[in-house]
Structure formats: structure tokens, C-alpha cells
Amino acid sequence: MYAFFIIPLFSESIASINFSIDPIENTAYYLEPFFPSLQQDIHVFDIRINGELGLPLSTFVFDVDESPVPLYDSLRTRSVFHFIKGDYGFRDLGVKTQSLTLNGGTLTGFAHTRSYNGVNGYIGEGSLMQNYLLSYRNNFKNSKFSITTAYHNEDMDVPISNLVYSTKVNESYFSGISLSHQTRFGKFKYFSDLQVSESKIANNKREDWIHTQRAGFKFNSMGRVTPFLTWTENEENQDISRLGFNWGDSLTHVSLNSTYINSPQIELTFSKKFRSAYIQMERKILDDYTNSTDNYILNSLILGLTNNSFYVQIVPSAVTVDSFSFNSYSWSVGYENDIFMLNAGGYLYDNNEWGLKRVVKTDMQINFPYFERYTPYLKTEYNNYFFGESTNTDLLIGSRFAEIYLGDMNEIAHCLNFEFGFNLEIFKVSYHYKNILGEDGRFTHNYEQVPMHKYLKVEWQFRN
Numbered sequence: 001m002y003a004f005f006i007i008p009l010f011s012e013s014i015a016s017i018n019f020s021i022d023p024i025e026n027t028a029y030y031l032e033p034f035f036p037s038l039q040q041d042i043h044v045f046d047i048r049i050n051g052e053l054g055l056p057l058s059t060f061v062f063d064v065d066e067s068p069v070p071l072y073d074s075l076r077t078r079s080v081f082h083f084i085k086g087d088y089g090f091r092d093l094g095v096k097t098q099s100l101t102l103n104g105g106t107l108t109g110f111a112h113t114r115s116y117n118g119v120n121g122y123i124g125e126g127s128l129m130q131n132y133l134l135s136y137r138n139n140f141k142n143s144k145f146s147i148t149t150a151y152h153n154e155d156m157d158v159p160i161s162n163l164v165y166s167t168k169v170n171e172s173y174f175s176g177i178s179l180s181h182q183t184r185f186g187k188f189k190y191f192s193d194l195q196v197s198e199s200k201i202a203n204n205k206r207e208d209w210i211h212t213q214r215a216g217f218k219f220n221s222m223g224r225v226t227p228f229l230t231w232t233e234n235e236e237n238q239d240i241s242r243l244g245f246n247w248g249d250s251l252t253h254v255s256l257n258s259t260y261i262n263s264p265q266i267e268l269t270f271s272k273k274f275r276s277a278y279i280q281m282e283r284k285i286l287d288d289y290t291n292s293t294d295n296y297i298l299n300s301l302i303l304g305l306t307n308n309s310f311y312v313q314i315v316p317s318a319v320t321v322d323s324f325s326f327n328s329y330s331w332s333v334g335y336e337n338d339i340f341m342l343n344a345g346g347y348l349y350d351n352n353e354w355g356l357k358r359v360v361k362t363d364m365q366i367n368f369p370y371f372e373r374y375t376p377y378l379k380t381e382y383n384n385y386f387f388g389e390s391t392n393t394d395l396l397i398g399s400r401f402a403e404i405y406l407g408d409m410n411e412i413a414h415c416l417n418f419e420f421g422f423n424l425e426i427f428k429v430s431y432h433y434k435n436i437l438g439e440d441g442r443f444t445h446n447y448e449q450v451p452m453h454k455y456l457k458v459e460w461q462f463r464n
Contacts, residue, residue, distance in 0.1 A: 027056045027159075044062045050208075050210050052289075059128075061112045063133070078097070080462065081458075087455065096108070096111075129155075135149075143180060147175075195209075214232040229243050267283055278302070283297065296321055297320045297321075309336050313332045340366055379420070383415045384415075407444055409444050410443060415441040434452065
């Protein structure tokens, strides 16, 4: 389900652009909104799923969306499952459980499986993929510790034209560890993750070991000033060092640091909050994409206004890579109360190798809070993509392995979705109509058809 992107003040990231080539978003790429020729990495618990391989990140499912419920002695376990049943053999099941251990830690287990035959019946039979995750975290007197391991396995056919499919097999192992410790001088943090991925697409095979780690020390505040020092080693064993300080209060924030990666750089963030408005200026290096030859540097300006249930925001930005600059402009506006919710927003691009010029996303929801035990609702969302003339028909640049060829792009691709259902405190059931406009939802004729698709979704949370 589409989660509308709103950039809260002082935010660290913006939701990715979902680029799907099938009706159920089984093969979907999560593109960097500031520079949509790159696929974003996914960070879940202590692991990271790297987007540079070119594999669709929609198949790596290691969590389900739910409101957090704190665990304590009288509520030591909570469990939740999400189940979907729809057209073309679509089945999707995610199960998650969290338990309070005897020493006060939290143990999380997650399992996921999906089956889908495809519109033409060629995707596969039975389970296409399995995802498993196990995580443990605990807080001690002056320290926090967490460790996570995960496993992904998939074997399916992916469309490369209307009637031609290519076999894709991937097996990936993930691990990650995080710890922090408060000393008398400040707080030390360390994070390390590893992804081992074995892939085979058609007759091409590849094995990748991707490791990143970072460490940082934030000194105790001296008045309003907090010095810090960080070090990062990315997947290419490239070092990124930062030395700087944070300054601010509840209304104003300034972060300035000197960064060395390939060459000396300066990163700066300035944020100011007024009574009902805010502004943020930022210059930062996009660590996930920077490599030994290219520095991806984001320069952005955020202007926003909030008033009770209403908000509006605009974000002009530019990503520079050596002498090349990629400009984008995002906007969002919305209104929300207990009965009615409306969000609208999108992106405008002036340069793009594969021709994406405009993205518009809207969603509207109406609740009926007139019943004692449940709340019925109606929701609709509309997504619109406009493409100009492209100079590169590959979706992702710098992909290590998988190639996504777009070929004959449709100038306009737009998708209309609708759902209805009802909410209880720990239970939700909904029925979805995806892509009511049918073939208008296709980005290109090179891949699977995208007709209207229907499915039932059940979300149930247990508090034991």
C-alpha cells in the first residue's frame, strides 16, 4: 500500500519512488527520489539490503507495518500477522512475534512468504520467496545492544517482454550488530552489517559480499554545542571521516562538519522552526551511493507550513556528481482530521537519462467513526508518471548485476487504486482494487500486463 511521503522537520530521509512492472508490486524498484536512476538501500533493524545490485527490493520483506506496542511484565509477548489473498494466485503472508526475555531484552522473529502465478501464468507456482528475520536488543545501565540476522530465498520467472520470461534465483544472508555506550565524556556508537548474496538471472551468475561499518563519538554538550566525530567504511572499503558539531535548541538547529571522502567536503544543515512554519537548508553526501570515483552530494531547501490539521511543503534540491547536476522539485499538501484525510504531492525533474519528468501522488480517506467497536473507511489513491524523451533505456545506472530495460516507454502512466474496510483496535480487514484503469498503469510494453487486480487483506495483532 502506498504510504504518502511527508518530510517532517529535521527528517533524515524521504520515502522512495515505487516503480513497479507488475499488478501487485511483486517486481518493484525503490528509487531514490532526489536522483531516480539509483535504487535506495533498505535499513531494517540492524541489517541493510543493498539496492546497487539491481534486484527489485520489493521481494525483500523483513517487517510488517504496525503501531509499536511497548512490552512489560504484564504484556510480555505481542504477535501480528498480515494475510493477502487475490487474483492470479496471489497469496502473501507475514508473521511477526516479539517477546520480552528474562533479562529485559526484546526478541523479534519474522517470517514471510509470497506466491503469485502472474497474469500470463508464467511467474511461478507455489511459494516464490521466503524471508526470515531474528533480532535481539537490550538496554543496560549505560549501554544499548542489538543484533540481527536474516535470510532471503527466491526462485521465480520475471518478464522481459509480454511473452518472454527469464529465471531469477537469489539467496541472500544478512547480519548486523549495533551498540552504544555512554561514557563520562560522551556517547560512543558502532554499527556493522554484512550482506552475502548469490544470484542467477538466465545464465548469468554472481556472488557479492557487501560489508559496511561505522563508528561515532558524540561528546557531551558544552552549552548548546555538541561536538562529534564519525567514521564510515562503505562496501568498497572506502573510508568516510567526519568532524563537526551540532548547535541548537528546540526551535533552531545547526550542524556543520568537515568530511573527507575522495576529497575534502563540507556538510551543513540549518533548520529553523517558527510558530506555524519551518525552513531547512542542507548540504550532505549521500553515503549509500558514493563510491571511489563519484561523490553524490545533495543540496536541498525545505520550506513548510503547518496549521492545525493542514500542511504544505516545497523542496527544491540538486544532486551533484562531479561536474553534473541533477535538479528536482518536490511538493506536498494535505489535510487530516478524524473523519477526512487528503494528501497530494509529487516531483518535477529537469534532467533524467531515462526520461522521468513528473511524478504526482494523491490519496484520500474517509472514516466513519460512528460505531462503538469498529470504524469503516473508504480510501482511494491516484499515481501519475509522465515521461519525456530518454537517452538511456536502462532504469538503474551503475547496477552491479541485474539489468532493467525499459525500451518503448509510455508517455503517461497512471494508476487508480481503491480500498474499503473497517478498523478495530487490534484487527483490520480491507478489500483492494489495484489499477482500476487497467493498461494505463503500464510504464512500458516490454513487461507483464498490468490489468486491474483485486485482493483481500487481513491484519491482526495479538497482545498476550
